[in-house]
Amino acid sequence: MSTxxxxxxxxxxxLGLMGASLGYDLRGHCRRVTGIVRRPEAVAEAISAxxxxxxxxxxxxxxxxxxxxxxxxxxxxxxxxxxxxxxMLKPGAILLDMGSTKVEICRAMETLPEHVQVIxxxxxxxxxxxxxxxxxxxxxxxxxxxxxxxxxxxxxTQAIALELVEFIGARSLALDPARHDRLAATISHLxxxxxxxxxxxxxxxxxxxxxxxxxxxxxxxxxxxxxxASDVHMLMDILITNRAEVLSAIEHLxxxxxxxxxxxxxxxxxxxxLRDVLDTMAQRRRxxxxxxxxxxD
Amino acid sequence: MSTxxxxxxxxxxxLGLMGASLGYDLRGHCRRVTGIVRRPEAVAEAISAxxxxxxxxxxxxxxxxxxxxxxxxxxxxxxxxxxxxxxMLKPGAILLDMGSTKVEICRAMETLPEHVQVIxxxxxxxxxxxxxxxxxxxxxxxxxxxxxxxxxxxxxTQAIALELVEFIGARSLALDPARHDRLAATISHLxxxxxxxxxxxxxxxxxxxxxxxxxxxxxxxxxxxxxxASDVHMLMDILITNRAEVLSAIEHLxxxxxxxxxxxxxxxxxxxxLRDVLDTMAQRRRxxxxxxxxxxD
Numbered sequence: 050m051s052t053x054x055x056x057x058x059x060x061x062x063x064l065g066l067m068g069a070s071l072g073y074d075l076r077g078h079c080r081r082v083t084g085i086v087r088r089p090e091a092v093a094e095a096i097s098a099x100x101x102x103x104x105x106x107x108x109x110x111x112x113x114x115x116x117x118x119x120x121x122x123x124x125x126x127x128x129x130x131x132x133x134x135x136x137m138l139k140p141g142a143i144l145l146d147m148g149s150t151k152v153e154i155c156r157a158m159e160t161l162p163e164h165v166q167v168i169x170x171x172x173x174x175x176x177x178x179x180x181x182x183x184x185x186x187x188x189x190x191x192x193x194x195x196x197x198x199x200x201x202x203x204x205x206t207q208a209i210a211l212e213l214v215e216f217i218g219a220r221s222l223a224l225d226p227a228r229h230d231r232l233a234a235t236i237s238h239l240x241x242x243x244x245x246x247x248x249x250x251x252x253x254x255x256x257x258x259x260x261x262x263x264x265x266x267x268x269x270x271x272x273x274x275x276x277x278a279s280d281v282h283m284l285m286d287i288l289i290t291n292r293a294e295v296l297s298a299i300e301h302l303x304x305x306x307x308x309x310x311x312x313x314x315x316x317x318x319x320x321x322x323l324r325d326v327l328d329t330m331a332q333r334r335r336x337x338x339x340x341x342x343x344x345x346d
Numbered sequence: 347m348s349t350x351x352x353x354x355x356x357x358x359x360x361l362g363l364m365g366a367s368l369g370y371d372l373r374g375h376c377r378r379v380t381g382i383v384r385r386p387e388a389v390a391e392a393i394s395a396x397x398x399x400x401x402x403x404x405x406x407x408x409x410x411x412x413x414x415x416x417x418x419x420x421x422x423x424x425x426x427x428x429x430x431x432x433x434m435l436k437p438g439a440i441l442l443d444m445g446s447t448k449v450e451i452c453r454a455m456e457t458l459p460e461h462v463q464v465i466x467x468x469x470x471x472x473x474x475x476x477x478x479x480x481x482x483x484x485x486x487x488x489x490x491x492x493x494x495x496x497x498x499x500x501x502x503t504q505a506i507a508l509e510l511v512e513f514i515g516a517r518s519l520a521l522d523p524a525r526h527d528r529l530a531a532t533i534s535h536l537x538x539x540x541x542x543x544x545x546x547x548x549x550x551x552x553x554x555x556x557x558x559x560x561x562x563x564x565x566x567x568x569x570x571x572x573x574x575a576s577d578v579h580m581l582m583d584i585l586i587t588n589r590a591e592v593l594s595a596i597e598h599l600x601x602x603x604x605x606x607x608x609x610x611x612x613x614x615x616x617x618x619x620l621r622d623v624l625d626t627m628a629q630r631r632r633x634x635x636x637x638x639x640x641x642x643d
Contacts, residue, residue, distance in 0.1 A: 173564040193561055222561055235551045236562045240570035242610075243540050246602035248627040250595065253602075254532045263634055264490055264519055265533045267470040271635075272569040273537035278631040281624045288620070289613055298547065299607045303600055305543035305550075310596045313539075316586055323585070327578045330545040334575040337560055338568070 060115035068121030069184030072100035120146040124286035151226035169197035190218035234294035244277035357412035365418030366481030369397035417443040421583035448523035466494035487515035531591035541574035
């Protein structure tokens with residue numbers, strides 16, 4: 050197999066936000082970019098959008114012809130597709146996924162025949178809107194793209210995955226699957242659960258106390274709860290396959306809320322204790338924003 | 347006193363984000379806009395920025411000459427300024443505040459001499475950056491501006507406050523102080539506490555498990571925790587003067603997180619129960635966004 054991304058025939062399974070955006074970036078650069086879709090109407094939609102060179106519902110043929118197959122579907126679908134399509138790949142061809150959790154996916158990849166090259170991936174970006182219509186070139190620019198090579202993953206496969214990540218403008222970060230899933234629970238899945246819980250509170254206040262609460266909502270509420278509007282199908286698969294880590298993260302968050310509750314309860318006696326925590330966390334948050342902006346310049 | 351905003355001499359106490367932004371909007375429309383600042387250097391800064399016609403550190407003189415005095419400082423400072431400046435206003439002049447909580451402020455206004463007209467206000471907008479440098483014309487456009495008239499507030503005062511709100515492009519919402527404070531705790535102060543708690547979790551994970559967690563943070567974390575970088579002085583005053591409502595809101599949030607924890611713990615047996623909650627909350631959040639966008643068009 051060629052050692053350059055440009056020489057590869059890439060098949061992208063699923064042309065939603067993530068898959069179609071990847072297509073926009075790779076089309077014209079790779080030898081050929083084929084989209085694999087479920088609905089017959091989606092073939093014409095993909096061609097018309099221009100995110101792939103060609104598209105098909107015949108996954109078996111397309112997967113067996115490709116040099117690099119990218120799974121860009123929700124996690125439970127990826128698990129099914131690894132089992133179904135994995136064995137169809139030609140010898141030396143690469144299977145990469147873009148699923149939001151990595152432990153179960155990499156475990157499933159491990160069971161594939163030896164002739165298939167496998168590597169886990171997770172681009173840390175997205176929007177609260179899903180689907181081909183929301184896809185765009187450059188979606189991955191400046192995002193962190195986690196790569197989880199398996200013990201069996203060859204150096205060539207790792208090099209090609211890295212070339213793809215860099216070509217689409219992302220920053221690669223190598224993490225083993227368990228470490229990825231714990232960090233993703235902290236930084237991504239917990240914010241989702243916290244946003245849902247906040248909308249639950251507003252919804253309850255609106256129905257039991259005062260519907261005007263929705264009129265009061267401004268930019269603070271908008272940003273704090275943006276991810277609550279995320280695609281539920283995608284999120285359910287994430288939560289199901291990262292349940293233990295998300296449960297642990299919720300416990301931690303409850304502990305921190307309890308600390309804040311106690312500090313606020315005691316604020317007239319000891320205002321400095323609460324102020325110190327708020328100051329420190331504001332500094333941490335600003336420092337993260339500063340570093341993030343530097344890295345995007 | 348004149349019945350038109352344009353004829354009034356307005357004094358704005360505090361030229362931070364909120365006060366200076368109001369100055370940019372009112373200057374040129376009102377007869378005169380005077381800024382009242384604490385630091386002598388701030389006089390030249392305000393004049394040079396152009397947010398007021400003139401500025402002074404001599405609060406007593408400026409307040410006693412104005413037709414409308416707007417307090418644009420943190421809540422505990424507003425409480426002191428009501429007591430100190432309130433009695434200095436000339437007969438019939440209006441004292442309006444823009445503080446983020448209303449119960450204690452309106453209670454303090456109630457104690458002022460009868461010759462002073464008083465009305466509570468709270469524009470539901472802001473940024474996580476503070477100060478004159480962050481101020482801008484149009485900050486209040488499309489925001490909800492709560493007005494809390496007191497029983498003693500005259501119709502003329504209410505009409506002028508409403509004219510101001512409409513002139514700066516905001517939507518007025520009349521609420522009694524207690525109702526305002528409960529709704530603000532739900533929609534604004536709780537998202538702040540939730541954001542702080544999330545940063546506490548990430549900070550703890552970074553120090554005790556893996557500093558790479560900061561590198562994984564993307565747009566979800568960015569938005570969910572944006573308000574954690576808010577001005578701590580302002581937030582401390584809010585929390586101190588709305589303690590009971592914020593404590594109650596934290597309790598509610600913990601209850602909703604506990605529900606999510608239990609639903610996720612049981613997700614393999616009853617996935618539909620969790621999915622239903624996530625679906626419903628995603629719909630509520632999307633509906634709010636849709637209505638909000640319509641109202642801004």
